[in-house]
Amino acid sequence: MNPRRCCGQLASLLAIAATFVVSAADTVRISRTIPASLCRYTGRIADKSASKRFDVPWSDGEIASVSLDGGPRRYVKWWKPSDDGKSVRVAMDWVRGGEPPAVLTIESIPATGQTPDGRWSFRTADATTTNAGPNAARIHEWTFDAMRPGNYTVEITGGAWDERTEAVEVELCGQMRPGQLDFTGGRNRSSSKPIGRMRIPGPGRQRLRVQVGESNRNVQGMLTAIVLRPAPEGGVPRPDGSGVLALRVADAALAGASLTVLGWGDAAEVTGWTEEAAQLEWTCRDIAPGHYRIELAVRAGTDASGDLEVRAMGQTLRTPLRPGSDSARVLGEIEVTDPGNRDVTVRPRGARGSWSVSGVKLVRVQP
Numbered sequence: 001m002n003p004r005r006c007c008g009q010l011a012s013l014l015a016i017a018a019t020f021v022v023s024a025a026d027t028v029r030i031s032r033t034i035p036a037s038l039c040r041y042t043g044r045i046a047d048k049s050a051s052k053r054f055d056v057p058w059s060d061g062e063i064a065s066v067s068l069d070g071g072p073r074r075y076v077k078w079w080k081p082s083d084d085g086k087s088v089r090v091a092m093d094w095v096r097g098g099e100p101p102a103v104l105t106i107e108s109i110p111a112t113g114q115t116p117d118g119r120w121s122f123r124t125a126d127a128t129t130t131n132a133g134p135n136a137a138r139i140h141e142w143t144f145d146a147m148r149p150g151n152y153t154v155e156i157t158g159g160a161w162d163e164r165t166e167a168v169e170v171e172l173c174g175q176m177r178p179g180q181l182d183f184t185g186g187r188n189r190s191s192s193k194p195i196g197r198m199r200i201p202g203p204g205r206q207r208l209r210v211q212v213g214e215s216n217r218n219v220q221g222m223l224t225a226i227v228l229r230p231a232p233e234g235g236v237p238r239p240d241g242s243g244v245l246a247l248r249v250a251d252a253a254l255a256g257a258s259l260t261v262l263g264w265g266d267a268a269e270v271t272g273w274t275e276e277a278a279q280l281e282w283t284c285r286d287i288a289p290g291h292y293r294i295e296l297a298v299r300a301g302t303d304a305s306g307d308l309e310v311r312a313m314g315q316t317l318r319t320p321l322r323p324g325s326d327s328a329r330v331l332g333e334i335e336v337t338d339p340g341n342r343d344v345t346v347r348p349r350g351a352r353g354s355w356s357v358s359g360v361k362l363v364r365v366q367p
Helices: 003-023
Strands: 040-045 053-057 063-068 074-081 087-094 102-108 120-123 128-131 138-146 150-160 166-172 175-181 191-200 204-212 221-230 245-248 253-255 260-262 269-271 279-287 290-300 305-312 315-320 326-336 340-352 355-366
Touching (some): 063 150, 074 191, 120 138, 150 175, 166 191, 279 355
Antiparallel strands (some): 040 102, 063 102, 166 175, 253 279, 260 269, 269 355, 290 326, 290 355
16 A cells, blocks of 8 residues: 555544544533623533533623633633534633532623623723734723722733734723733634733723734734723731631722722721622631631611621521611621632622621631
């Protein structure tokens, strides 16, 4: 047999086999979270997939981000809409110890604006876009009306199609932050990643400007969206020497469009609970195993009603708003079985009227 012909046939067979391997994917079913205005969908990946490729039925338009819980142990490499617009192929990976089960989250972006959890999403389709020259950078600009000051984590969405990254420079309210679009292996593939924190200094009309590419070469990447996620306003909470973890609202991430910090330090309180999806968020470090008593400091006006919910270390406790009260209250106890970093949140559950939150305290009562 002709060796060249044999090699050619072998190459063809390998190419066909590779096509089937790349095309192989499991299906992940997702559902829309409540409220629908969050534009967020979640689905559960129960088992480890040999292909690490998943097809997700999809019909909600442009995507702002796709993520996996448990990062960086598991992460999304890229996503790609199908040609018929009815599904999205998601490529992911994980390191040892980060295998599924996992929760996949997809956030859509029907239009530039803010969602009730305080997240800002900007589509390049809604931007004023100009080119610095025929072979130069592309510039996208948006103006928007902020309701409050706050810190935000900046995420960029898009991809580079050359085998290198593409430069991105974000300017928000006069602050600059550089970043890069990652190589995704195709012009219709996207990924999203955080590039740092920036601050909106106050309420009112603001400006976001993003430059993609460099001045001395052709643009080799495309930006599709910018996402600003509420970030902590202060330091990282850690337990003191006695095991007490005091969570000040002055340090929390304000995950809400109208949430506002009044006062300073330990005396601060958060008002502006106008959205059911709004919440305060802390990521706590170095939490030791043991039993903890949960205390919530809340002030309620005479017109207050409904409940508040504290979620700590994956466990949830609720308490009713007591009209005319102004004190800390004990919600109950939780158990932490493994050491590490843990999230704590406070959010309303049917709460109405005037009320504010001053802080949460986790008191270790039993090792």
